[in-house]
Amino acid sequence: MATATHTLDNGLTVLLHSMPEAPAVTVWVGYKVGSRNERPGITGATHWVEHMLFKGGGELKKGDIDAIIGRLGGKFNGFTDTDFTIYFETVPPDHLDTALMIEAERMRNAAFDPQETEAERGVIISEREGGENNPKVLLFEELWHLAFHAHPYHWPVIGWKTDLERIRRDELYEYYRQHYAPNNAVLTIVGAFSEEEAMRRVAAHFGPFRPEDQPAPSGVTEAPQEGERRGVIRRAGTQDHLMIGYRVPEIAHPDTAPLLVLQAVLGGWHGVGLLGGPFVSRSNRLYRGLVDAKLATDVGAQHALRRDPGLFVVEATVREGVDPSKVERAASEVVEKLRRKPPTEAEIARALRQIRVWHAYDRDGPTARGLLLTWFEVIANHRFLDDLLERCQSLAPEDVRRVADAYLGEDNRTVCTFLARREAG
């Protein structure tokens, strides 16, 4: 089935993808607002707003969203990223209208009750502190912080704790009213539903909303990196970790396709969705060079698909008794080798097949498909991923070597190490 696109008069983009035999229908709404829209002082506001949008408003009282979806046996959640904020409900097919009603109230009528906002401050700080407990989360935060000096990717999506302690309810509400508007959103319905009836209900729920002028993007362009940057976190712990971030272009850049194939060759492929499963790739350069060599216990490579130039991240957990600098050298050698000599035809064939087949795994079921359609419509367009993965299929080994050489150089990287102090406990 093809995906049908509609646009309401108020600018709301609607994607409909029918799966008549599905046992469920999913409604996703994505907003073109993420932590990249924040400024110093209100870091974490996007994520906090997301939390507030589960607390009622309009026809919905506090706790109603949980209760309504709960009694239907549905799934629901929200996610905030650097480039977008996204919500969904997956429910039995005869409850599509309920999901649409919830999303409509969420778009324009959220309550932002002052007492609830204050209670949520504690929840969000707790979420941040849970992340601080994790060495890899700390290291990831440090990596992006060092790699970007000016661009909002400099701060974490959850925000700095000092901002979370300070932000006022009115700042959040203003931020919400500015960005949560039909002309800044994408609504996706996937599953068992009638398209005609669905569009009637979408128009009834969302049609009355007026568009809002959207503020111009910050326009901050990160200056080119002119030399390696390094960061170290020394803290009590049990394992050392290494992360290397290479500055790479934005998703719309033509080099995104070869960078994805490079990711597969370097660190294996697990699709682009959130439902990769418990699988470990062992047929990749980093695994062979670091884990098989007994230097690391796990490795990974990830080309982040971002609206603005971002990072290609190589990471490893250092095996006990191994000097982290040895792991860094080995990872650098793996990368350097790919910069000098293209991957083999067999490696490319494997990578391309994995990318093609995992695209099917990624789209299994209405919820997973709804996520991909909405996510890519928000950061590019909903056909972008299909086109991108198709473009990968025509790439040759030299295309992969070229982007490795262009972006994975020493002067273009930030190296962060978590050195665990074993004595504390």
Added chain:
Amino acid sequence: MSDSVRLALDNGAVLLLHEDHANPSIAIRGSVRAGAAYGAPGVAECAARLLFRGTTRRSAAAMSDAIEDLGAALSSTNAEEAIAIHGRCTAETLKATLRLLTESLASPALAETELEKVRGEVLGDIRAQQDDTRRAATRRLSELVYSRDHPYGRDPKGDETSARKVRPKDVRAFHGAHYGAAGLILALSGDLDGKTLQNTVASAVEGLDAGSPPNPVRAPKPETRKSATIPMAHKTQADFVAGRVAVARSHPDYYALNLANLLFGRIGLYGRLGTTVRDTLGLAYYSFSSLDARLAGGHWSVSAGVNPKNLVKAVQAIRVEAERLEKEPFTEQEIRDGKTHLVGALQVNLERNAEYAGALHDVEYHALGTDFLARYPALVRAVDPDSVRKKAVACFDPTACSWVVSGPVAGLKLAF
């Protein structure tokens, strides 16, 4: 489950199929009753991790290349009772994927070089767990609830000492004794039909040796209430977990207790517990309860991640919520909502092949009957509301729970 197919092979393996051609992929979910309960500490963990790392016919590298060249995926993870097998492939690659799966089950190399790599991974995982407030607390709670004398009380990974001691001959002996087809379940969902199940899947699996049928795990005995503190001064957040022995999946009280647990600490954003601890008091990002019902027994637990300065208040709030179950039992409306949730969730959760294969597997694993998915709504609707209230009060009694707190909590005085 009316549209599903079940095939019991002569060697004892059971195959299950759900046909769905909406997505051009196949999800595989299986298990072998070769968990940590059946071996010396650490051996089952290494055997599970070594499963797809080479066979007598191909090296570890050749095996991973063969799987990944297909665009397929196969993995195995160890637990207390069984190892779990997960797989993905397409109709086109099903036959080749199953050949690699059965070759791995029948004749894994269990080579020393791979065991050394696995040993490093296990040690790394044990250390990561020691440094993770939530995992460390949860692990310790299992020891308190079941005691280390019972397989459910021991870490399926073993400990650092056992991980260092495992030898290839231990793993080979364990594999020979426990990886027979008699304890094998394979559920497949997706782009295949009954004919393929018979011709491709059954023909790949029927060649496996039956081996011995798995012995049952003995039932755990309730332990006396205990508590433990795991100080981690370098952490920002503390984790609190409390729990006690509950029921096996086959116990007649399971359905009432499952509904009670749903209402107490799961439905919506964590039920009554989440409403109070997270939503109203703003003390924690997560605060929920779990019912872990296995073959021979199970346990109920409650968890919360909290800033140390809020810990006393959060633990008190959890206790008050548990005690409230007697004074303010679940209302008729709550129980109605819980029942409709369970029925609706079954439908919604079967939207993906991986989930459908998982559901088919679990039905077989717990011997719930081939018509279980069809009967499930009636089973849920028939649960007596008074039984739900009584089981909640009896099982979620904080004074009967063992508890653990981990994180920057040295010197903290805590009671539950």
